[in-house]
Amino acid sequence: MGDDPAKYHALFDQMAQGAFFQSADGTLTDVNPAALEMFGLTRDEFLGRTSMNPDWRVIAEDGSDLPPERHPSMAALGSGRPVRDFIAGVFNPRKRCICWFNLNALPMFRPGDSSPHQVFVTMHDISSHKRINDIHLSRIRLIQCAGVHPLDELMVQALDEVEKLTGSAIGFYHLFDAATGSVALKAWSTSTLERFCGIDDRDQHYSVEQAGVWADCLRSGKATIYNDYNIIPHRKGFPPGHTPVRRILVVPVQRNGEVVAILGVGNKPSDYTETDVHTVTLFADLTWDVAQQKQMQDRLLAKTGELKEANELLEQRVNQRTADLQAAIRERESFSYSVSHDLRAPLRHISSYSSILIEEYGPALPYEARTYLDRMRGAANQMGALIDHLLELSKVARAVISPEPIDLSAAAAGILQMLQETEPHRMVYQEIQPGLTTQGDVHLVNQLLGNLLGNAWKYTLKTPFPRIAVGKTTAAGEEVFFVTDNGAGFDMSYQSKLFKPFERLHGSEFDGVGIGLATSHQIVERHGGRIWGEGTVGRGATFYFTLGGRCEHEVTAAGDVAR
Template identity: 85%
Template sequence: MGDDVAKYHALFDHMAQGAFFQSADGSLTDVNPAALEMFGVTRDEFLGRTSMNPQWRVIGENGADLPPEQHPSMAALSSGRPVLDFVAGVFNPCRGCFSWFNLNAIPMFRPGESSPYQVFVTMHDISSQKRVSNIHLSRLRVVQYADAHSLDELMVKALDEVEKLTDSAIGFYHLFDAAADAVVLKAWSTSTLERFCRVEDRDRQYSVEEAGVWVDCLRSGTALIYNDYNTLPHRKGLPPGHAPVQRILVVPVQRNGTVVAILGVGNKPSDYTETDVHTVTLFADLTWDVAQQKQMQSRLLAKTDELKQANELLEQRVSQRTADLQAAIREQESFSYSVSHDLRAPLRHISSYSSILIEDYGPALPYEARTYLDRMRGAANQMGALIDHLLELSRVARAAITPQPMDLSAAAAAILQMLQETEPHRLVCQEIEPGLSVKGDVHLVKQLLGNLLGNAWKYTAKTSFPRIAVGKTMISGGEVFFVTDNGAGFDMDYQAKLFKPFERLHGSEFDGVGIGLATSHQIVERHGGRIWGEGTVGKGATFYFTLGG
């Protein structure tokens, strides 16, 4: 039996887990060295205590004090059932902070008894896991909080969280302006504002030179702990209303090798450690990153609002331009109606009365008078032709475009055949490249070809061996159609006048009113294309055009 007891004590004393016994009356009766280290007490301080002892400070996972009757050992004694995987925090006076444990309480019974006479408790330290979990949850709360709160509210929330994790009473966040070599207060924690600092000049900018020891980390670029603030020889006086300081921990936030901000906590009941440095550093970096993201979101929202306003303004302008265009079209239609009806009536009268005068009184009229009448009739007929061409130009500007594939070669051949039939005596060499196709409004494209081929036919009338060709070529990497002839040509100095209404580059030796090329230009523009001409006097002209898509 003695050997068994010795083995038991050897095992009990050398367990890595903490273990202790507690009797039915709540007295602590035995404890192993591992548990004493975890609790931070001596064997004499431990033995004889009960759960009711006020020196115990036990909290639950929610941070609230845990009543003695809810301690796992007392719960197992009162219920007679094991309490397993119970998590609680116990204040360790040696470390000056709470240590977290996972506890299992097993009630023990004597033979024949229904109530336990003692409880056996095992425990293992989960403080590091608990700290990592708390940090993770706090970081998660900060990120979630950022979605629905302002940047200033976010900074305060982050400081509140890091205060809880480090058991601090003060928290502050300053931005560093390297150009001005100064720091600017960005946020204080809630407890700092409510219980410690009553400084009025909160927006003050401090130069690094005049600031206190809390900017030492700017010079070193590393986290600094001052656990005995009042003994520091280089500390500065605190402004009126500032909290008294016992100890502080300050870490720099660095981006691209440059310090951009500092986050500090202060007045922890016990000394700050490297564990606290790790925690504060994580939050300093997180706060900066979330703040930057928040600012980017704000700028993006502002740009989105600007874009929305710009779109709304653009829609208003488009609506106004559309209304203006519709009004202009109505005015043009009204003008076309007036031209077609109001101007034609007097022209008809002039032409009719001139004809009557010649027919009824021709023999009695002097030759000079008959000549004047003939000129009046000619002018009236020319005016009628001008009106017809103006109406044609107006219709082209208003016509609806209905693009569809068409055979350009066949259309050109049909137009040249019609021209040949009107002047069968002319021998004109006609060259049309086969397979020319284009997508455009069939009626308008035929009108375009009619104008260009009609000009080529007209201006080759005095050429000995007239030639007209239709084809396509590549210019600047794009497909371009052309109509060319070897007729009268034109002086390139007057190229700018080619497509202006009523501008003619030839005299009376060729008929025309100067509307055909203007109409052609309008048709090409309506299709989103380009048209231009090249010519040499006496050697012919070539007109190139594209029709957009």
Template identity: 85%
Template sequence: MGDDAAKYHALFDRMAQGAFFQSADGALTDVNPAALEMFGLTRDEFLGRTSMNPDWRVIAEDGSELPPELHPSMVALKSGRPVLDFVAGVFNPQKRHFCWFNLNAIPMFHPGESSPYQVFVTMHDISCHKRLNDIHLSRINLMQYADAHTLEELMVEALDEVERLTESSIGFYHLFDAASKSVELRAWSTNTLQRFCGIEDRDRHYSIDQAGVWVDCLHLGKATIYNDYERLRHRKGLPAGHAPVVRILVMPVKRNGEVVAILGVGNKATDYTEADVRTVTLFADLTWDVAQQKQMQNRLLAKTEELKQANEFLEQRVSQRTADLQAAIRERESFSYSVSHDLRAPLRHISSYSSILIEEYGQALPYEARTYLDRMRGAANQMGALIDHLLELSKVARAPILPEPVDLSAAAAAILQMLQETEPHRLVCQEVEPGLTVHGDAHLINQLLGNLLGNAWKYTSKTPFPRIAVGKSTVSGEEAFFVTDNGAGFDMSYRGKLFKPFERLHGSEFDGMGIGLATSHQIVERHGGRIWGEGTVGKGATFYFTLGG
């Protein structure tokens, strides 16, 4: 047993994925080196802590503070159920910023006991992926914001976004006139104006010879980082009321080879890096392009004679923005696949190492240890299935629609026959109204029927005299197709959860991932229709759908 424990700890310590154990009283009892590096803590600092320790700074995916009782490990300990694919940010004291993790908390039980005695938590660092996703979302939001706001509001909004993404507390955007070699002070972030900068005379032009080190990027023609402002020998000091400067990153905005503006951020808690330069570059260019567009619109609206030119220009800009948006969406999809791929590797490791332990050392392991390994392997397989279903849902959202006439009656009959063949011992009354036809994508409509009929088949499995029917009726003056059954049904007070991914209205008595109805909803929406359900607990359910004519 001593050798087995040593091998287990060697495996635990060498995992690339972070992992730790937390006991039922909330105390952290063991941790591997990968997790300590992710948290930025020593082993002595980590062990013995609880989730209630005030030194923890944890935030939810939306940036709000995450209370200790909602930490994945605490939820798993209290509920006795796994918490999977939970995203949270944890402050790393060594890096002095929040790192983002995807966490899974698996409760562990002694034989015969219903309350877990500890929880096993694994974690994967997704900080880089989340940063990339946040940048693309912010750019899309900024483009949408521009449509309904003034140029001044747009520039402030852009500075607020880039300030947030670079974790800075100062942000400014100033224009540069190459002919006069002067800089026009133009815009500041909300935070800069409200908390830091008290200069009254902001509407000023600076000759670049008079300005401070923030115009060095004009001389160098590229982004400039000063992470130790106080030690700069050529700094000229700050005017009265100016915010104190600790660090600064300034970026020249170029068009046709000429510098037209400067975007700067300052006073990040840690040093600026090349990653910050890339973020600032994206927003500097986008802000200039959108600002230029708004200025052009304002001028063209005042000149009726040039309306045609304005329309042509706007069409070009809309096309460009559409291309940008599509590129951003593709990058988000790529991000989703990348996360899924990165998650699969540690899952395979967990499953394969568990299998190796069972196959090679199963006879030497106590029954309790084999049970834990089986649970670990089962949890890994379940998460793999969740990833597959997420990708399936994403695929439906991207699949091209190829409309054609579809025989809905024939498709439904074929699906029911297939279901009957999988369970030939079941006697199910099947009724399919003849002559049902629709115009839509044959593959997606077959997938829609497969999901609805598959649910009906599943939820009538415990019904003495099961019945499933497919037909068409008029509901509130609207023609709609329906799939109905007399199975388990559902409580209508929960109908708002029917079409949300991974929301299930039944317990473990019926298997499933809770993705079928979400996929059906996507398919119907992509056809311009709608779908809804009606049900009664113990008396069955009916799902209606339209396909936009």
């Protein structure tokens, strides 16, 4: 462990990665807090266990149970060789769900020994990445199913997919007729029909007033979660043949401002969350669209054989869209896995091995050698920050846009206040035009303003009397917002590189990785708008943007505010 156990434990405990040691006999001997959080265990519950402990529930990437001898730590101990980038799911008793990890196991040897005396394992949580990939694959299967199966089977397939993604045991899809205020029981998942719902009359119609709590989303028009069914005051009893419900999540499908259907899942082992709402909403909308397309196709086929050519064209378009979706998903999968595996793996190794070198041989190393190791770890941290920014850029491309009114003036004031609080010694003159409003996704627009104002704050660092302004002007007859400063500026001959990832127009005198403006460009494009920049070296820069519609506050030209 080195000559300074206290220093070793401090470093070990502060690692952002989960890490633990396992001895040659399979006993878990040490663990850091990050790993305990990932496993959902206390230190006392973890230490002393072996891979043979029956409380472990570990599954392979294909969903099959993973035998103890195939656990990465045991495989490394048995073979004496490292096990790298092993994907496995482990049941977390606190979260009551399977969490997915990427694990690396490094066997450790004493001098002269041919067999390892222990193994050092590092791990990081990839549950969110795996969930995104699973959703994409489920959508592909559903679209493929639409081409070869009747509508009823398609509905069941959709419910089976959303059940699997949410870990639920119940799934149902009902149609709603706003004119009559009635709900038609349309489809149930396979497991619901087999295990939970033995009702004889499955073609029954309900009025909303007669329906149970699962119809609350019809009344509110919003997703409804009940994680403890028994405490709901307005719950009703279950009809004969229906198994009791413990938890339920129901989301409405809306078209043209009206609810047309609902999709519900139930009896998940743990509480439903907003992540589940996102997943179920996605499949509810997709199921409706595919079902509508399927019904249209069936009507066309029923009319006359002369429509065969039109049907073949429709099939061709569905297949082409499926191929396009698969290609896009493969590209995003490749990017996500490159970031989370190919890029992060060498960083983990650099950080782990440099830490081991410092701990094991630190006192014996010259000062310059320790300095080089510190620089190595600093470079790894910088690369980690770059990866985080790349993932943020990827998230913007996948984010669901939820437009709502936004007070840009208030948002800009809040961001500048936060920047001022981080550097209270700086005196920056700030001017924000009042009454700037627009429509857009609140989270993404705040991120856009944060990037632009953060750049303005950063590039006025060396300006004697720094000044930042936010306002609105008119360009080519179109009203646009702007963020301007009197900082370092940029050479307009490099304007074409402004919004490309990694293209930085300044050297190391200013921090950054060259992702912020690329992310801003992506956000503006997702809103159907435009963004561009103008600047002069040493005299500042101005960035203009629109968000797909007119600005809502009449003002004068930019010169009245910005200059």
